Amino acid sequence: MHPYLCPNCKTNRSRFNKIKQLSTSVKLDPKTGEVLSECDTGQLATFHMDYRGPEYKVQCGACGLIEEERTFLAFADHNPL
Known part of the structure; x- marks a missing residue:
């Protein structure tokens, strides 16, 4: 596990969903x-x-x-404690 840091509020490092x-x-x-039909991965049409x-x-x-998780990870990496 790696630390997160919110790139928006720039303070939260501990409370995430x-x-x-x-x-x-x-x-x-x-x-x-x-919805006409649902398809499994193996049943998808070619298009x-x-x-x-x-x-x-x-x-x-x-x-x-x-x-995405990488956004929070990258921001924490560029702004260490």
Whole structure:
């Protein structure tokens, strides 16, 4: 584990929420927005890209900023205690 520092409020180093990202691939009706089908990774059509974002994001428990973990890690690295 490495220390975090919020790049927005610049003071919080201890209170954070880790938000686990769960992706669901869906096919929508273009007119109504209704979900027509849900697909597993192995069932995606060739033109449907699989989710490639981070496994989780981090939220500052003081100011509420939500960013990727690397943002909080890099800010702490550039501003050591």
